[in-house]
Every structure is written in C-alpha cells, then in structure tokens.
Amino acid sequence: MRYELRCRECHKSWGNAPKSICEDCFSPLEVFYDYDEVRASGDFTREKIAAGPPNIWRYSALLPLPETHEPTLPVGFTPLIKAPALGRAIGASNLLIKNDAVCLPTLSFKDRVVAVALANARSFGFDTVSCSSTGNLANATAAQAARHGFKCWIFIPADLEQAKILGTQVFGAKLVRVSGSYDQVNRLCSQIADEHNWGFVNVNLRPYYSEGSKTFGYEIAEQLGWRLPDNVVCPMAGGSLIIKIKKAFDELIELGLVEPKPVKFFGAQATGCSPISTAVKLGNTEIDPQKPSTIARSLAIGNPADGHYAIKTITKSGGWSEDVSDPEIVDAIQLLAETEGIFTETAGGVTVGCARKLYKQDRILPHETTVLCITGNGLKTTDALIGEYEAEQPIPAKLAEFEKLLTAEFELPTAVGA
Amino acid sequence: MNISVQIPSALRRHTSGTAKVSCTASNLDDLFSALDQQFPALKPHLRDESGQVRRFLNVYVNEEDIRFLGGASYAFKDGDEVLLVPSIAGGLSVPGETCPSRQSE
Numbered sequence: 001m002r003y004e005l006r007c008r009e010c011h012k013s014w015g016n017a018p019k020s021i022c023e024d025c026f027s028p029l030e031v032f033y034d035y036d037e038v039r040a041s042g043d044f045t046r047e048k049i050a051a052g053p054p055n056i057w058r059y060s061a062l063l064p065l066p067e068t069h070e071p072t073l074p075v076g077f078t079p080l081i082k083a084p085a086l087g088r089a090i091g092a093s094n095l096l097i098k099n100d101a102v103c104l105p106t107l108s109f110k111d112r113v114v115a116v117a118l119a120n121a122r123s124f125g126f127d128t129v130s131c132s133s134t135g136n137l138a139n140a141t142a143a144q145a146a147r148h149g150f151k152c153w154i155f156i157p158a159d160l161e162q163a164k165i166l167g168t169q170v171f172g173a174k175l176v177r178v179s180g181s182y183d184q185v186n187r188l189c190s191q192i193a194d195e196h197n198w199g200f201v202n203v204n205l206r207p208y209y210s211e212g213s214k215t216f217g218y219e220i221a222e223q224l225g226w227r228l229p230d231n232v233v234c235p236m237a238g239g240s241l242i243i244k245i246k247k248a249f250d251e252l253i254e255l256g257l258v259e260p261k262p263v264k265f266f267g268a269q270a271t272g273c274s275p276i277s278t279a280v281k282l283g284n285t286e287i288d289p290q291k292p293s294t295i296a297r298s299l300a301i302g303n304p305a306d307g308h309y310a311i312k313t314i315t316k317s318g319g320w321s322e323d324v325s326d327p328e329i330v331d332a333i334q335l336l337a338e339t340e341g342i343f344t345e346t347a348g349g350v351t352v353g354c355a356r357k358l359y360k361q362d363r364i365l366p367h368e369t370t371v372l373c374i375t376g377n378g379l380k381t382t383d384a385l386i387g388e389y390e391a392e393q394p395i396p397a398k399l400a401e402f403e404k405l406l407t408a409e410f411e412l413p414t415a416v417g418a
Numbered sequence: 419m420n421i422s423v424q425i426p427s428a429l430r431r432h433t434s435g436t437a438k439v440s441c442t443a444s445n446l447d448d449l450f451s452a453l454d455q456q457f458p459a460l461k462p463h464l465r466d467e468s469g470q471v472r473r474f475l476n477v478y479v480n481e482e483d484i485r486f487l488g489g490a491s492y493a494f495k496d497g498d499e500v501l502l503v504p505s506i507a508g509g510l511s512v513p514g515e516t517c518p519s520r521q522s523e
Contacts, residue, residue: 019428020504021428021474021504023428023429023431023463024462024463025463025466025472025474026428026463026472026473026474026475026504027472027473027474028474028505183483184481187476187478187481187501187503190426190503190504191424191501191503194426194427286473288485289483289485289486291486303476303483303505305505308473
C-alpha cells in the first residue's frame with residue numbers, strides 16, 4: 001500500500017477508511033506515505049510532474065487517490081505572480097502572490113481539497129457527500145458533487161454572505177442554514193456524521209481532503225523553479241492549509257525535488273477571530289476557543305481543529321502570527337486590488353493586512369522571497385465593501401456632460417472660507 | 419445532578435454499543451469518574467496517562483462548548499445534556515453501517 005491512515009500522536013495504523021480520528025487516543029489521523037516506494041516508482045520527479053496535466057493531478061503520486069481514480073476535472077495550478085506594486089506599498093522587494101482567487105471550478109483553494117475528498121468518497125461507496133462550511137467549501141463541494149453525480153447536503157452558518165449561499169444552491173445542493181456560528185455547525189455535522197452514512201468531506205473524509213491542500217505548496221515550489229521561498233504568509237481558519245503547505249515542502253525535500261531550506265511560516269487571522277494568532281503571541285501551545293465576530297466569515301472558526309498543529313508549525317519554523325481588524329481587512333482588499341489588479345475576498349484582505357504588519361515589525365525582511373497565499377475571490381464577499389464607494393449619478397449621454405464631469409474630477413476642492 | 423451523556427460512535431465499542439448514558443455527576447471530573455466506573459474500557463480513551471482530558475476531546479453542555487461555561491469548574495445542573503465530540507469528528511467507519519435508530523425507522 002502506497003499510503004495509509006495513521007494517528008498523528010500514537011502512530012497506530014488504521015488502513016484506509018472514511019475515518020478521521022484515532023479510536024484509541026482521539027487524535028487526528030493523517031495520511032502517511034511510503035516514500036521509499038514513491039521514490040522507487042519514479043512517479044514523483046520533476047520530469048514526471050512537468051509531463052503531467054496543468055492542474056493538481058500532476059502531483060497524483062503524492063495524493064491519497066484510489067488506483068481506479070481517473071481525474072476528469074482540471075483543478076488548481078493557479079498563477080504565482082510577482083507583486084512589485086503591492087511590495088512597494090508594504091515595504092517588500094521580493095513579494096509573490098499565489099492566486100487561488102482564480103482556482104477552478106469555484107474560485108477558492110477549497111476546490112483542491114474537495115477534488116481529493118470526492119475521489120475517495122466514490123471509492124468508499126458513498127452516494128451522498130456533505131460538509132460544514134463557512135462558504136468556500138460549500139461552493140466547492142456542491143459544484144464537484146454535481147459534476148460527479150453525488151447527492152449533496154451542505155451545512156452553513158445562517159449569516160453567510162449571499163453570494164456564497166447562491167453559489168451553493170445553483171449546483172442543486174440541499175442547503176441547511178443553521179442558526180449559530182461555524183463551530184456550532186461543525187459540532188452538529190459531527191453528530192450527523194455519527195448517524196448518517198454520508199461522506200462528510202471535512203469530517204470522516206478529512207485526512208484525505210486535507211491532503212489536497214498540499215498541492216498549493218507543490219505549486220509554489222514548482223513555479224519558483226523548484227525552490228522554496230523564505231517565507232509563506234497564510235490565512236488560517238481551521239489551521240489545516242498552513243500545516244499542509246509545510247508538509248508539501250518537507251516531502252519535496254525528502255524526495256530530492258528541492259534543496260533543503262528553512263522556510264518561515266506566518267499565520268494570518270482576523271482580530272475578531274484569532275484563536276491561533278493569540279496563542280502564538282502568548283506562547284501557548286493550545287487553543288483557547290473564541291466566539292467569532294469578524295467580516296472575514298470564511299476564517300471565522302473559533303475552535304480550529306488543526307489549531308494546535310498550526311501553532312507548532314509556525315513557532316518551530318521561526319515564524320509568527322498576526323491579526324487585523326475589520327477596517328484593516330477592507331483596506332487591504334482595496335490595496336491588493338489597486339496595486340496588483342487582484343480582487344480577493346475578506347480572507348485575502350486578512351493575509352495582505354497581516355503581511356503589511358509583519359514587514360513593519362521586521363519579522364519579514366524586504367529582500368526575502370515571500371509568498372502571500374490568496375485563497376479566495378472578492379466577488380463572493382462584496383458585502384464587505386458596501387459603503388466604500390459612492391453610488392455614481394448617471395449623466396446624460398452627451399459629450400459636453402462628460403467633459404463637465406472630467407473637469408470637476410480634476411478641480412481642486414475649494415478651501416473653506418476662501 | 420442527573421445528566422445524560424451522548425457517546426460518539428468512535429467510542430461506542432467501549433460502551434457495548436450504548437449511545438446515551440445517564441449518570442449522576444456534579445462536574446466534569448466527577449462525570450469522567452462515573453464513566454470510568456461504568457465503562458472501564460473507556461477510561462484510556464477519555465484521559466491520557468497523566469489523567470488529563472485528551473486534547474482532541476471536546477465536551478459540550480446543552481450544545482455549548484464547556485470551555486465557555488467555565489470548563490472543569492462548571493457545575494452540572496439537573497437535566498444537562500452532555501456531548502462528547504472529537505475535535506475532528508469521526509463519523510461512521512464502515513460505509514453501509516447505520517445506527518440503530520436509523521435501522522428502526
């Protein structure tokens with residue numbers, strides 16, 4: 001067997017099954033690979049990957065995919081672009097953006113994890129897939145369930161952004177709005193998973209699902225010319241993405257695709273929901289759960305499942321974690337849009353806002369190669385920008401009217417009392 | 419105080435399949451002692467070698483995380499419903515397996 005589930009803590013082997021916790025010690029299960037076998041197969045080399053399709057399936061040799069899996073949906077391989085103008089604005093000279101705001105099919109990095117989860121849902125024999133979600137996962141699960149012919153039930157906090165609700169319903173998924181926070185939705189889903197034989201992508205399929213996040217890290221390294229960056233700034237909700245990027249880098253080192261190099265991991269949260277950054281700042285290794293209150297709803301998880309491991313990843317790497325207020329999030333969304341032409345959702349505002357703080361604090365130095373993880377699209381969270389822009393008054397369709405408008409645009413405001 | 423405790427499926431093999439347990443306890447420590455007594459096989463799964471509640475075990479009282487209610491110092495009230503939930507929930511481990519309540523429908 002090329003891979004299997006093992007307990008992260010007691011290392012007991014559990015084979016391959018739709019389960020996410022060790023029934024002995026309650027700790028999370030993790031996919032472990034036989035790297036010697038992967039190395040011997042020659043399936044995970046720079047050449048093999050380069051010859052693969054331009055999507056996440058080029059990394060299939062290090063994803064937990066059933067032998068019978070035949071990918072039909074191109075997911076991932078999003079742009080890694082230089083961001084000189086944003087860099088100038090925040091004091092960075094070697095800044096890059098990994099832009100999953102344009103990940104297909106539903107414009108967030110969750111498309112990656114769902115692709116891997118549903119491949120396993122099929123092989124485990126589920127006919128219904130489900131998830132608890134702050135929105136992006138709902139969109140991704142509903143879309144891919146539709147394409148692959150699964151029945152789909154989605155559970156979300158009732159106050160979610162309208163675009164994320166519509167962007168789930170349109171795929172024909174059954175949407176259940178739950179009064180309460182994501183943490184309450186998640187707790188409910190864990191109870192439902194105990195009673196119904198469904199493939200919950202982030203509950204009983206979670207170990208497989210979260211491996212999909214590694215492709216974000218593989219792509220960063222490959223797009224840098226098979227090099228690792230100095231720093232990664234990553235938004236954190238449940239805390240899974242940051243630890244999986246680290247796992248991806250470690251695997252690339254283990255298999256000799258990149259030179260070993262220390263990479264610092266920096267976590268980004270909204271101040272209104274900052275259980276991980278608070279723990280990092282206080283030097284704690286455990287999470288003190290919070291009741292979220294932030295416009296960054298996609299990051300509003302007060303009791304992050306992988307919080308403990310995210311803290312470990314950050315502190316062991318020599319990184320740090322910051323958080324930003326709601327106004328800082330909006331400002332950072334606008335800054336990224338105006339400097340680099342990328343419209344990100346609130347989570348991306350969190351990442352950019354925190355990066356700005358980290359440069360100011362000299363925790364990240366200007367010349368270091370730093371990658372900001374932009375994980376979602378601004379068109380899904382336009383609510384956050386309501387009131388930021390004036391509603392333009394229409395003008396008559398006459399050239400003279402436009403010239404008048406143009407003149408007014410360049411007129412300096414008259415000083416009071418002048 | 420008389421309270422009820424919902425056992426997650428991942429732990430029911432240590433409770434002979436029992437999903438809901440009634441017991442008397444005044445606080446969390448008391449509750450775990452009562453469970454230890456009733457189901458000795460359960461004990462190592464709820465607490466680690468030093469006797470601490472396992473890191474990934476979440477406890478809810480009437481749907482609220484007990485950490486928001488004072489954690490170990492929370493005093494149970496009559497009729498409290500306690501949920502034990504893995505922080506990364508388990509779910510059914512065998513597709514096709516359904517719980518007794520579903521089978522009886």
